[in-house]
Amino acid sequence: MNQSNSNNKKQCVVCNKSGGILICDGCQKTFCGKHVIEHRQDLSDQLDSLMEEHDSLQHELEQPSMRRNSLLQKIDRWEKDSITKIQIAAESARRSLLEFIDQSKPGLRKAYGNITDSLRAAREDDDFSEYDLDHWKKQLKDIEAEITSPAAAKLTLDKGSPIYLMAVQIHDSGSSQSSGRHEQPPAPTKAASNPAIQERFLQTLGPVRLEDGGYLAKQSSSSSDYAYIRGRLLYLRGTHTTRFRLEKFKQPYYIFFGCMSSKIALQPDAFRLSSAVGWFGSHQVYEQGLCSRSCKKSEFNSNKIQTNDVISLTFDCAQLEIRLFHERMKTTCTLAVDQKLTPFPWQLLVVLCNSGDAIRVLPNA
Numbered sequence: 001m002n003q004s005n006s007n008n009k010k011q012c013v014v015c016n017k018s019g020g021i022l023i024c025d026g027c028q029k030t031f032c033g034k035h036v037i038e039h040r041q042d043l044s045d046q047l048d049s050l051m052e053e054h055d056s057l058q059h060e061l062e063q064p065s066m067r068r069n070s071l072l073q074k075i076d077r078w079e080k081d082s083i084t085k086i087q088i089a090a091e092s093a094r095r096s097l098l099e100f101i102d103q104s105k106p107g108l109r110k111a112y113g114n115i116t117d118s119l120r121a122a123r124e125d126d127d128f129s130e131y132d133l134d135h136w137k138k139q140l141k142d143i144e145a146e147i148t149s150p151a152a153a154k155l156t157l158d159k160g161s162p163i164y165l166m167a168v169q170i171h172d173s174g175s176s177q178s179s180g181r182h183e184q185p186p187a188p189t190k191a192a193s194n195p196a197i198q199e200r201f202l203q204t205l206g207p208v209r210l211e212d213g214g215y216l217a218k219q220s221s222s223s224s225d226y227a228y229i230r231g232r233l234l235y236l237r238g239t240h241t242t243r244f245r246l247e248k249f250k251q252p253y254y255i256f257f258g259c260m261s262s263k264i265a266l267q268p269d270a271f272r273l274s275s276a277v278g279w280f281g282s283h284q285v286y287e288q289g290l291c292s293r294s295c296k297k298s299e300f301n302s303n304k305i306q307t308n309d310v311i312s313l314t315f316d317c318a319q320l321e322i323r324l325f326h327e328r329m330k331t332t333c334t335l336a337v338d339q340k341l342t343p344f345p346w347q348l349l350v351v352l353c354n355s356g357d358a359i360r361v362l363p364n365a
Contacts, residue, residue: 011030019033095265199361201229206225207225238318246305249354250357254353271351312325
């Protein structure tokens with residue numbers, strides 16, 4: 001601090017007095033004797049605060065913490081989200097396999113019963129040979145194989161699933177001794193050049209055949225039987241739209257489009273479950289399993305739907321609703337989804353009823 005020339009008559013910036021004025025070399029402000037002490041104390045407090053920040057930064061330098069590092073926080077969130085998606089996919093695959101095994105049990109029990117009758121008869125009549133023993137051994141091994149590893153069930157890895165591996169990409173911004181940082185835009189990753197995740201048909205129940213890698217579904221019965229189909233994607237957040245072409249259907253139109261919770265197993269009358277929301281034929285609207293025929297309520301009129309029409313089904317997880325858009329008629333139908341009855345993740349549900357009905361998933365726009 002330098003004492004000012006008394007002729008200047010400068011005043012203290014705090015109390016406006018001109019006695020004993022000093023000028024601070026740092027901020028070039030003038031202070032009286034009392035307030036220059038307070039000014040120095042304030043500077044000392046700022047230094048103490050800076051020292052605390054310095055010490056904290058040193059600790060962060062030695063051991064980065066999740067609390068302060070935003071990238072570590074993003075990695076942690078990605079890990080938790082991916083684990084959740086994997087657990088959901090595993091549970092869905094597990095349910096599908098157990099359902100298939102349950103459907104196979106009647107045939108296996110019948111085959112097992114036939115072997116039991118043959119063994120008992122051979123024991124009672126004492127009428128068997130090495131050939132018979134080998135034959136029965138083979139039959140038992142075949143049944144065991146169908147129980148432990150069904151030949152008709154195969155595990156496939158869905159390489160188009162929306163779970164990506166995370167990596168850290170480092171961009172060279174020049175020497176760390178440089179006085180300034182020259183930020184460069186990150187190079188595009190492989191994921192950025194991939195097309196958007198595409199919906200396909202995956203899980204089925206009843207008389208239905210999937211073709212073209214799951215993009216085409218056909219009702220395969222010679223009569224009118226319900227065929228249930230679920231999509232391969234799970235919807236947790238955001239807005240997602242899939243387009244469908246109605247390639248063939250028997251008049252009057254009787255196809256269900258909607259959603260249900262992936263936590264509920266696919267089963268007969270799935271569209272009548274409290275988890276299901278969607279649109280059926282005969283102007284039927286299903287809201288949490290309850291059916292109504294109010295066209296005004298959702299602007300849904302199934303009589304106007306024609307072969308080769310294209311419709312879009314949108315899952316809006318943020319607004320908790322699904323929307324059905326008819327491209328030819330330019331009409332949109334909207335239904336609210338009760339998250340308590342249809343908990344996330346949501347899953348596409350389609351039901352075909354008449355023989356030969358066929359719908360195709362169209363590529364994302």
